[in-house]
Amino acid sequence: MRIMGIVGWSGSGKTSLVTALLPVLRRRGLQVSTMKHTHHRFDLDTEGKDSWKHREAGASEVLVVAAHRWVLMHENREAPEPSIESLIERMTPVDLLLIEGFKTHPHPKIEVHRRSEGKPLLVGGDPHIVAVASDEALPDLPVPRLDLDDPEAVADFILAWNPGQPIYK
Template sequence: MKVFGIIGWQNSGKTTLTERLVAEMLARGYRVSTVKHVHHDVDLDRPGKDTWRHREAGASEVVMASAKRFALMREYRGPEPALSEILARLAPVDLVLVEGYKRDSHRRLEVWREGVADRPMIALEDPLVAAVASDKPLPGLHLPVFDLNDIAAIASFILRDLGLAEQRRAG
């Protein structure tokens, strides 16, 4: 599996770009999964429901399964799991788009919007940022800069960067 990240400061448009890239990659015939890093507790369950009760009883993992999907919840009673541990649990696909995890060792694209963050551009300090997608031109930046709405060009760049461009599959 190839891994490529989408990073940026809060409210820059990472999720929207990731969503649009998934659709574009699927249209090109690639199998895609995503991993989203969050900084708050996540719970798909509701107190009192059966699977919640299983977890409260001490189950390490609980699966909620239906005819259309399943969700695996794993309890961590220690430090947050590493991205590599999460990736190892995914079913094989061509590409995993990782939203967040801006401190990990995979290549990534930064989403940058003027005025969204009062922080500096991550690409200026991070050698793993391979390109930037922005809502405005960024002259003088020594990286490829894509219009944030040019999903086809961004997708093509990611595929080339990962060596997947030649492996295009029939839809």
């Protein structure tokens, strides 16, 4: 399974790039999955629903199944956040896994950079950033600069990046 990360500061447009890339990659015939890291608490469940009651009562995992979708919710409880490797192992293999966030993990990544955010580039301190997708010209980059507003070109880069070398195992 090929893996490419999408990293950047909060508000830079990481999710916008991922959601623009998905239909482009699907039109090209690829099966694509995503993984997103967040620093915020979140809940997919609704208080009072049966699945919520199962978790509140102490279930380690709750699997909710319907005809159109299933969701496995795993409670970390006192356990630490799982490693990215263990999370990848749980995923069904696809052609490409796009990982949003996990910016300190050593997998290949495209940095999303917007001039309007006024944040410094990450690329100088991370040898795993293989390109920068930006809405401005960035002279003297050590990696290719991609047009943030051209998801076709970003998809081309992802699919061509080091074709003779596995992206991640």
